[in-house]
Amino acid sequence: MRHRSSSLIFSSMVILLWCGLALFGSFLNLSPDQIKLEQILTPPSYHEWFGYDDLGRSISDRLITGAKTSFFVSVWVVLLSSIVGTIIGIIAAWRGGWLDLIIVRIIDIFLAFPGILLAIALAGILGPGINNIIIALTVVGWVGFARLARAQTLSIKNREHIQAAQALGTTTRRTLLRHVLPLIMAPLIIEATFGIASVVIAEAGLSFLGLGIQPPTASWGTMIRDGTRYMLVAPHMVIAPGLALCLVVLSVNMLGDKLRDKMDIKES
Amino acid sequence: MIRFLLIRLGSALVVTTGVVCIVFFLLHLIPGDPVEVMLGESAQPADREALRHELGLDQPVLKQFQTYLSDLTHLDLGKSLHSKRQITAILFERLPYTFMLAITALLFAILIAFPLGLLSAIRKESLIDRSAMGFAMLGVSIPNFWMGPILILIFSLWLGWFPVSGSDGFSSIILPALTLGTALAAILSRMVRSAVLEVLNEDFIRTARAKGMTEWRVILKHALGNATLPIITVLGLQLGALLGGAVITETIFAWPGIGQLTIEAIQQRDYPVVQACVLVISLTYVLVNTMTDMAYGWLDPRVRLSE
Numbered sequence: 001m002r003h004r005s006s007s008l009i010f011s012s013m014v015i016l017l018w019c020g021l022a023l024f025g026s027f028l029n030l031s032p033d034q035i036k037l038e039q040i041l042t043p044p045s046y047h048e049w050f051g052y053d054d055l056g057r058s059i060s061d062r063l064i065t066g067a068k069t070s071f072f073v074s075v076w077v078v079l080l081s082s083i084v085g086t087i088i089g090i091i092a093a094w095r096g097g098w099l100d101l102i103i104v105r106i107i108d109i110f111l112a113f114p115g116i117l118l119a120i121a122l123a124g125i126l127g128p129g130i131n132n133i134i135i136a137l138t139v140v141g142w143v144g145f146a147r148l149a150r151a152q153t154l155s156i157k158n159r160e161h162i163q164a165a166q167a168l169g170t171t172t173r174r175t176l177l178r179h180v181l182p183l184i185m186a187p188l189i190i191e192a193t194f195g196i197a198s199v200v201i202a203e204a205g206l207s208f209l210g211l212g213i214q215p216p217t218a219s220w221g222t223m224i225r226d227g228t229r230y231m232l233v234a235p236h237m238v239i240a241p242g243l244a245l246c247l248v249v250l251s252v253n254m255l256g257d258k259l260r261d262k263m264d265i266k267e268s
Numbered sequence: 269m270i271r272f273l274l275i276r277l278g279s280a281l282v283v284t285t286g287v288v289c290i291v292f293f294l295l296h297l298i299p300g301d302p303v304e305v306m307l308g309e310s311a312q313p314a315d316r317e318a319l320r321h322e323l324g325l326d327q328p329v330l331k332q333f334q335t336y337l338s339d340l341t342h343l344d345l346g347k348s349l350h351s352k353r354q355i356t357a358i359l360f361e362r363l364p365y366t367f368m369l370a371i372t373a374l375l376f377a378i379l380i381a382f383p384l385g386l387l388s389a390i391r392k393e394s395l396i397d398r399s400a401m402g403f404a405m406l407g408v409s410i411p412n413f414w415m416g417p418i419l420i421l422i423f424s425l426w427l428g429w430f431p432v433s434g435s436d437g438f439s440s441i442i443l444p445a446l447t448l449g450t451a452l453a454a455i456l457s458r459m460v461r462s463a464v465l466e467v468l469n470e471d472f473i474r475t476a477r478a479k480g481m482t483e484w485r486v487i488l489k490h491a492l493g494n495a496t497l498p499i500i501t502v503l504g505l506q507l508g509a510l511l512g513g514a515v516i517t518e519t520i521f522a523w524p525g526i527g528q529l530t531i532e533a534i535q536q537r538d539y540p541v542v543q544a545c546v547l548v549i550s551l552t553y554v555l556v557n558t559m560t561d562m563a564y565g566w567l568d569p570r571v572r573l574s575e
Contacts, residue, residue: 109286115512124534242414
C-alpha cells in the first residue's frame, strides 16, 4: 500500500512542477534564446544543471520554455477535442437512427488512420506552427471522446430518472446537460487524462519531425531533434529533454491509472 | 457465418471509401494555391499551368474526384513531383521494408510480452509482477523518437554493436524494431496479464487442477490457450499504432520504408506522394483489422452469433 501512495505522490509532484513551470515560468527571468558562444555544447555542471546546446543556449531555460509549449498545446487540444467529441457522441446516442449511423461511420473512418499518421499528414500540409499543431491533433483527438461519450450515453439513456425528467417536460438540452453529462463524466475525465499524455508525446513527435513548433521557440521535440546531431559529443542535449518528456508522460499515465482504479471501485 | 462475413466486409468497404475521400481532400486543405506551394513562388506561370493541368486542379472538384477514383481502381496513384516516377512503383520498392520492420517489431513485442504477462499473472502482486508492470508503464511512456536516439547512443556509438542507420543486413533491423516494438510490448504484456488473470478464475481451470494436471500444463494449455483469443483482436488494433509509429522510427534510423518516404515527401512538398503514403498505410491497417475481426469470428462462434 505504501508503494502505491508513494508513486501517486511522485506523479502528482511531477505534474504540479510541470504545470507550475508552464504557468509561472515567465516570472523566472529566463533567457532561453540567449546565445553564449563560449558555452557551446558545455556539459552539465554545478552552475548549469543541464548544460548548454549547440548554439550555447541554456538547456534548463529551454526545458522550462518547452514545458510551457507542451502544456499549452496539450491543454488546448484535450479541451477542444473533449468538448467537440463529447457533444457529437452524446447527440449521436441520444438521437439514434440515421444520424447515429452516420456518426458511427465517420468515427470508424477516422479510426482507420493509424496512430498519429493523419496528424502528421495534416501538419505537413497545413504547415508548421503552434496553431496548426493544435488543429491537426484536435482533428485526430475528438474521435476517442465521441466514441466513449456515445457508448456511455447509450448505456444510461433509458434509466428511469432520465425518462422521468423527459416526461416532466424538461428540455432536451437541460436533460443532457443536467442528467446525462454528469453521469458520463468519470470515464471522460480518465480519457482526458490519458489524452494529455498522448498529446504531449504527439506534439513533441511532430516537432521532432520538423512539422511542429518552429525554432527558435523551444519544444522538447525540437530539442531532441537538434540533439541527435551532436549525440557523440554532447549526449546531454538529447538526454535532458527526453527525460523531462518521459517524466511528464509517465506521471500523467500513472495518475490516469490511479483515477481509473478509483472510479472503477466506486462503480462496482 | 456468411452473414457475419458480409457485415464485416460491408463496413470495411464504407471505411475504405471514407479514407479515400479524406485523403483526396487533403490536397485541398493546402492553404493558398497548392501549385504555388509545391513549385515555390519563383516558378514560371507556364510551369504552374502545366502542373495544375497534370494534377487535374484546373477541373471542377467533382470531376477531379471522379478521375482520382477511376485512377485508383487502376492502381494509378499519379507521378511523384520530385522524382517524376510512378508513385505505385516507388511504393512497391518501399513497402517490403516497412512490412519487414513491422513484423520484426511485432515478433519482439510478442516475445517480450507473453512471458512477462504470464509471469505477472501467475505471481500476482509479487516483485516480478510489480517490476513487469513498472516496465509496462515505462514502455508506453517513452516516446519512440527518444528511445531511438538513446538506443543509437548506447548500442551504436558507445558499444558499436549495431549500425547507426540504414538497412544493411540483419543487424541493422534490431534497433529500429526494438524502438518500434517496445510500446507494443508494454501494452501487450498488460493485456496478457489481465487476460490470463481472468481465465484463471474460470471453472475449467479448477477442473484441470483437480484432475491432477501439472501447474505448467494448466497454465500453458488451458489458461494461455483461452486467453489468446481476446489478445489477438487487440493485437490487430495495436498494429495501427505500429504502422503509425513506423513513420517516426524509419525517419530516425533512415530505414527506407514507406514511413520515411512520407516524411521525405512532406519535406519536398511532394503532396501526391504524401497522399499515396497515407492511403496505403491506412488501407493496410483496415485490411489487417478486417482480417483479424473475421478470424476472431471464425475461431469463436460466440462473436459471430451475437451480431
